[in-house]
Structure formats: C-alpha cells, structure tokens
Amino acid sequence: MNIKEIIARRPWILAVLVSIAVVLWMLSGLNETNEITTDTSQISAPGEVGAILKVQVETRHAEPITRFISVYGRTAPTRTVTISAETEGRVAKIRARRGMAVTAGSPILELDMRDRLARVKQARASVTEHRTAYTAQTKLQKDGYVSDTQITETLAKLETAKAEMIRAQLDLDNRVIKAPFDGVLKERDVEVGDFVRSGDSVATFVDNITLIVTGTLAEQEIANIKVGDEGKAHLVTGQTVKGHIRYLSPVGDEATHTFAVELEIDNRDGKLPAGVTAEIVLRGGEALAQKISPALLTLDASGTLGIYIVDEMQRAAFIPITIERSETDGLWVSGLPDTANIITVGQGYVNPGQKVEAVRAPTETAVAAESLR
Incomplete structure (x- = not known):
C-alpha cells in the first residue's frame, strides 16, 4: 500500500x-x-548613554622643537638686464654665443669701425693745436702782446676740442658692446650684418652666479623671520642648497595678506637652474609639541583637524592641533596638553564627552616577554 x-x-x-x-x-x-x-x-553603540568603550592610549609629553616654515616659490637670477647699443653701426662680429658665461668687461659683439678712429685722431690733433696756441698766448700776455679777451677765446676753443675728443673716443669705445658684470648671455637679438641705432636692444644678460628663490610668507609667520636668517631650498630637480634671506618685504600684499621673501643661494658652479620650482625652508622659532603617527589624525564634524585624547574625567576629548613639523617617521603637533593620553586604538568609535575605559598600550618589553611564552 x-x-x-x-x-x-x-x-x-x-x-x-x-x-x-x-x-x-x-x-x-x-x-x-x-x-x-x-x-x-552584547554590543554598545559608540556614544550610547551608559556605554563604556575600551580604548588604547599612549601618554605623550610635550618637547621643545624648532618650527620650520615652508614656502614655495621659484629660482631666478639675481640680476637680469637688457643691453642696448650706445652708438649706431652695423654688427661686424659676434664675440659671445647664447648661454655662454662671460666675465665683466668681456666683448659680446662689435660694430663696424666706420670713421670712428679717424675722428678720434682729428680730435686729438685739434686739442694739440689749441693747447699750443693757448700756451704761446699765455707767454705773450706777460709782455702785453695778447689781451685777456684773446686768451679767453683760445681757452674756450681748447676746451671745445677736448670735449670733442672725449665724444669721439667714447663713440669708438662703444663700438664694442661688453658684459656689464660676470654672468651669462641669455639672449642675443642681433646677428652679423644687422644695423643698430643708439638705444636699440642687442642682448639680455643675467647674473646667475648668485640665484634667489622668491616666495611669499603668511602674515602670522613674519614675526620669527628676519633678513640674514639662514634657510634651505629644495629644488624640483632634487638639488638642495643652503642660503640666507636677503630681502623681506616691509609691507604686506593687501589682497593676499602675504609678504614677499627672497632667499639668496650661491651658484658659482652654475649647476643650479633658474626658473624652476623650489621649496624654501626657514626656521620659525620654538614650539612645544608631541610626536605622533599621522594615522591618529582625525576630523571633527566641522572639518577641524585634531586628535582624540582621554581627559582627567576619563572621557574622550577632541583636541584641535597644528602640524609644526613633518618627518619620515611621524608628525610633530602642537595644541595638546603638555602631558596627553592620546587614544591610539579606538579613536574612530568615540565621540567627544563619551565615557571610556583607557587601556595602556603594551610596551616593547612586555610584547617581547609575551612572545617568549
């Protein structure tokens, strides 16, 4: 069935x-x-009334440290000048190429000779002629053969001849355009055969034997900075050099509330490029700070950066902090009490004012002993 x-x-x-x-x-x-x-x-929600959450803490004591101020800017030559012709003529010879290091007084280019040398010789001859006439008339004046008026006229002609000789000599000298100081020829605006007039630009010359790094300081930072202070510059190329502050603006920018600053650095070997991004690092005075791991940083509801600690009432407290210095193994921060019980485990689950049970972080000795059991 x-x-x-x-x-x-x-x-x-x-x-x-x-x-x-x-x-x-x-x-x-x-x-x-x-x-x-x-x-x-069996689970108590964070911040629930009556809930006591265990958190791990480490006690940190404030230490005096040197504050560092970082400013981003760019490297630049100490001087940049436009070289202009001081006489007219056709370019006859180029003596320096672009990018070439040139010492002060060395020729960059030459204009054609024309009749410059002849005019110098003529002016010298005129000076000699009028000087001889003046000397002879001075002797004759003692015997009464020459009047004072004649002496005055001859002396005026002599001075005019001297002035003409100086102008002719300057025109001859200005035919050769020279470097105004030790530096580098950045640009040359003319080539052989070009005709230039007095005042025409012929080259751009820079002094990069000494470079400056220009940046801006926030108004709250200038109290600890002064001209002559030492600093460092970290170039985007990977190079790091020392220097000193040569200029600090006495007046802040009204729009940005910042102050211009210049760090002067030595570049006699010519290895540092101008026009690249650089970070200026300056000493900004002393501060009391604790060293922490960046992982302990958190934000409150308003977006303020800070750290959770356990206060004397055994409650979680959010403390806003300021990062004073950054190192490879941690951050130095200020704003905490001189002695602070910093929450190192569980800070993500507490709220300000919440009652907590603080548990000390195990020491390295305790951890080593436990591993041997």
Whole structure:
C-alpha cells in the first residue's frame, strides 16, 4: 500500500503532518530572533548613554622643537638686464654665443669701425693745436702782446676740442658692446650684418652666479623671520642648497595678506637652474609639541583637524592641533596638553564627552616577554 492510498483511507493523517510542520517553522523563527537579540545586546553603540568603550592610549609629553616654515616659490637670477647699443653701426662680429658665461668687461659683439678712429685722431690733433696756441698766448700776455679777451677765446676753443675728443673716443669705445658684470648671455637679438641705432636692444644678460628663490610668507609667520636668517631650498630637480634671506618685504600684499621673501643661494658652479620650482625652508622659532603617527589624525564634524585624547574625567576629548613639523617617521603637533593620553586604538568609535575605559598600550618589553611564552 503506497502513501497515496494510506492518506485516501485516513485523511486525518495529512492534517496532523501539516500542523506539525507549521509548529516547527514557527519555533525555528523564534529561535533565530532570540539569537539575534542576544548577540545585539552584547554590543554598545559608540556614544550610547551608559556605554563604556575600551580604548588604547599612549601618554605623550610635550618637547621643545624648532618650527620650520615652508614656502614655495621659484629660482631666478639675481640680476637680469637688457643691453642696448650706445652708438649706431652695423654688427661686424659676434664675440659671445647664447648661454655662454662671460666675465665683466668681456666683448659680446662689435660694430663696424666706420670713421670712428679717424675722428678720434682729428680730435686729438685739434686739442694739440689749441693747447699750443693757448700756451704761446699765455707767454705773450706777460709782455702785453695778447689781451685777456684773446686768451679767453683760445681757452674756450681748447676746451671745445677736448670735449670733442672725449665724444669721439667714447663713440669708438662703444663700438664694442661688453658684459656689464660676470654672468651669462641669455639672449642675443642681433646677428652679423644687422644695423643698430643708439638705444636699440642687442642682448639680455643675467647674473646667475648668485640665484634667489622668491616666495611669499603668511602674515602670522613674519614675526620669527628676519633678513640674514639662514634657510634651505629644495629644488624640483632634487638639488638642495643652503642660503640666507636677503630681502623681506616691509609691507604686506593687501589682497593676499602675504609678504614677499627672497632667499639668496650661491651658484658659482652654475649647476643650479633658474626658473624652476623650489621649496624654501626657514626656521620659525620654538614650539612645544608631541610626536605622533599621522594615522591618529582625525576630523571633527566641522572639518577641524585634531586628535582624540582621554581627559582627567576619563572621557574622550577632541583636541584641535597644528602640524609644526613633518618627518619620515611621524608628525610633530602642537595644541595638546603638555602631558596627553592620546587614544591610539579606538579613536574612530568615540565621540567627544563619551565615557571610556583607557587601556595602556603594551610596551616593547612586555610584547617581547609575551612572545617568549
């Protein structure tokens, strides 16, 4: 006899089986609810009234450190000048190429000679002629043969001849355009055969034997900075050099509330490029600070950067901080109490004012001893 025949003869059996299945299903649901309720009741939500969360803390004491101020700027030559022709003529010879280091007084280019030398010789001859006449008339004046008026006229002609000789000599000298100081020829605006007039630009010359790094300081930082202070410059090229502050603006920018600053650095070997980004690092006085891991930093609801500590009332407290110095193994921050119990584990689960149970972080000695057991 199969199951269908049994149920057909005794239908009450089917009703019993269905009832048993429903009861078992309801009991299983109730059991799951009790398990969930039991597990949840063992967890206290952060900040819940009466909840005490265990957090791990480390006690840190403030230490005096040197503050450093970082300013970003660019390197630039100490001097950049435009060289202009002081006489007219056609370019006859190029004596220096672009990018070439040139010492003060060395020729950069030459203009054609024209009649400059002849005019110098003529002017010298005129000076000699009028000087001789003046000397002779002075002797004759003693005997009364020459009047004072004649002497005055001859002396005037002599002075005029001297002035003409000076102008002719200057014109001859200005034919050769020279470097005004030790530096580098950045640009040359003319080539052989070009005609230039007095005042025309012929070259751009820079002094990169000494470079400056220009930047701007925030107004709250200038109190600890003065001309002559030492500093460093980290160039984007990877080079780091020392220098000193040569200029600090006495007046701040009205729009940005910043002050211009210039760090002077030595570049006699010519290895430092001008016109690249650089970071100026200056000493900014002393500060009391604690060294922490960057992982301990957090933000409050308003976006303020700070750290959670455990206060004297055994409550979590959010303390805003200022980063004073950054090192490879941590940050030096100020703003904390001189002695602070910093939350190192669990800071992400606490709220300001929440009661907590502080547990000391294990020391290196304790960890080593535990590992030997």
